[in-house]
Amino acid sequence: MNYTFERRHSRWYEKILLGIPFQIFVGLPLVITIPALERWGLGFWKDFSDNRINTILAIGFAFLIILFFLRQFTRFPGVRVASYVAPTVSLAFLVMVAVLFFTREAYTRQVLFVGYLACLFWFFSGYFIGRRYRQLKIGVVPVGNALEMSSHSRIELRKLASPDPDGVRYDAIVADLRSDSLGATWQKFLAECTLCRIPVYHVKQIQESMSGKVRIDHLSENEFGSLLPSAFYSSVKRAIDFSGALLLIPLLAPLMLMTAIIIKKESTGPALFLQQRMGYRGKPFKVYKFRSMYVDREGKSFTDGEDDPRITRVGRVIRKYRIDELPQIFNVIKGEMSFIGPRPESMELSEWYERDVPFFRYRHVVRPGISGWAQVEQGYAAEVEGMIEKLQYDFYYIKHFSLWLDVLVLFKTVKTVFTGDGAR
Numbered sequence: 020m021n022y023t024f025e026r027r028h029s030r031w032y033e034k035i036l037l038g039i040p041f042q043i044f045v046g047l048p049l050v051i052t053i054p055a056l057e058r059w060g061l062g063f064w065k066d067f068s069d070n071r072i073n074t075i076l077a078i079g080f081a082f083l084i085i086l087f088f089l090r091q092f093t094r095f096p097g098v099r100v101a102s103y104v105a106p107t108v109s110l111a112f113l114v115m116v117a118v119l120f121f122t123r124e125a126y127t128r129q130v131l132f133v134g135y136l137a138c139l140f141w142f143f144s145g146y147f148i149g150r151r152y153r154q155l156k157i158g159v160v161p162v163g164n165a166l167e168m169s170s171h172s173r174i175e176l177r178k179l180a181s182p183d184p185d186g187v188r189y190d191a192i193v194a195d196l197r198s199d200s201l202g203a204t205w206q207k208f209l210a211e212c213t214l215c216r217i218p219v220y221h222v223k224q225i226q227e228s229m230s231g232k233v234r235i236d237h238l239s240e241n242e243f244g245s246l247l248p249s250a251f252y253s254s255v256k257r258a259i260d261f262s263g264a265l266l267l268i269p270l271l272a273p274l275m276l277m278t279a280i281i282i283k284k285e286s287t288g289p290a291l292f293l294q295q296r297m298g299y300r301g302k303p304f305k306v307y308k309f310r311s312m313y314v315d316r317e318g319k320s321f322t323d324g325e326d327d328p329r330i331t332r333v334g335r336v337i338r339k340y341r342i343d344e345l346p347q348i349f350n351v352i353k354g355e356m357s358f359i360g361p362r363p364e365s366m367e368l369s370e371w372y373e374r375d376v377p378f379f380r381y382r383h384v385v386r387p388g389i390s391g392w393a394q395v396e397q398g399y400a401a402e403v404e405g406m407i408e409k410l411q412y413d414f415y416y417i418k419h420f421s422l423w424l425d426v427l428v429l430f431k432t433v434k435t436v437f438t439g440d441g442a443r
Contacts, residue, residue, distance in 0.1 A: 046141050047082050051075055054133035070125035077115040078134035084111040091423035096231040104142045106430050158189040160205055163198025165222045171229045182208035191218040193225045231396050232411035248385050248420035264351040275345050278309055285333045288314035297369035299386045304355040307346035311338050341436050347389045359425040360388025361413040382413045392416035395431035
């Protein structure tokens with residue numbers, strides 16, 4: 020059979036507008052030059068004093084940090100990059116200001132601020148110009164589990180009627196490589212795709228990328244070894260957690276004290292709620308939370324959604340904006356929790372889940388978190404009803420355990436705190 024297709028060539032605007040060389044050799048000089056010209060005028064490069072060098076270097080390093088983080092975020096499903104441009108740009112420049120402040124190096128505030136605005140404009144423009152061209156076109160071999168796939172906001176899936184695409188160009192091909200129905204004709208087609216340098220993906224790879232979940236029907240299908248998190252990053256993350264908690268405690272102390280007083284005034288009982296939960300490597304620990312329920316009302320052993328009659332008026336507010344989780348900073352200090360990770364379940368629920376899901380215990384391979392991928396993606400769900408889906412999100416987090424995913428969860432959590440959407 021003669022195959023008449025060829026790889027879908029990237030258009031010039033995909034290679035240029037979204038490419039690293041364009042960003043480095045066009046974007047970086049622009050965001051440096053415009054602020055410098057606005058403040059120092061033409062010929063500013065003739066007088067490179069310390070404050071000018073420091074300011075230019077700060078803008079340059081901030082630009083590179085922003086570029087690197089935003090490109091990493093695009094790896095994860097459902098990420099609307101435009102939503103993270105402003106937080107990423109702001110965080111990068113705050114880091115640069117902090118470095119300049121603590122090293123007591125001179126810099127020009129006006130130029131740095133204009134550089135901040137230039138970066139905002141540049142990255143927002145790049146996103147909106149390139150957005151319409153980012154959707155991938157992927158051909159689907161109509162066999163096995165691949166038949167269940169549907170298109171995504173960034174991926175257009177087209178089912179192939181035959182092994183001859185009739186000249187249509189595709190970015191990649193997806194197939195159920197383990198299906199018994201994948202006959203010799205389709206296998207030859209996939210081999211030809213590889214020869215033409217068209218990527219061929221197994222259906223599970225694309226499903227996980229599009230959904231942000233790792234299916235748990237058979238753990239072996241998800242490459243057990245790939246779910247083993249990096250020991251190096253675990254150590255780095257522990258150091259970041261500890262340092263961050265020490266910095267946040269004095270800042271959050273007034274809010275926590277005020278919350279405790281209001282809780283005590285509204286209803287009888289302690290301000291703090293302590294509960295034993297399953298923690299890192301399956302070891303139980305006591306989690307600290309602000310009490311959000313009446314102590315004299317009985318109910319289920321887990322929260323029955325936001326309409327649970329046991330929740331106090333203050334409790335509804337602090338749960339909506341995650342304020343009830345603030346005391347868990349002390350769990351982070353003690354090494355029992357992390358800022359980001361799978362949410363710890365009560366001992367009773369954990370034991371229940373382990374009976375129904377043999378590999379539920381595997382989620383304890385990383386430290387539980389105050390916030391997590393499941394919380395920001397799934398939103399509120401009753402513990403029992405949403406357990407399977409929540410576990411799929413947790414496995415995705417473990418499989419892609421990295422700084423970039425943690426930062427993305429952090430940004431999504433901050434959004435939840437300020438909007439109250441998806442809180443649990």
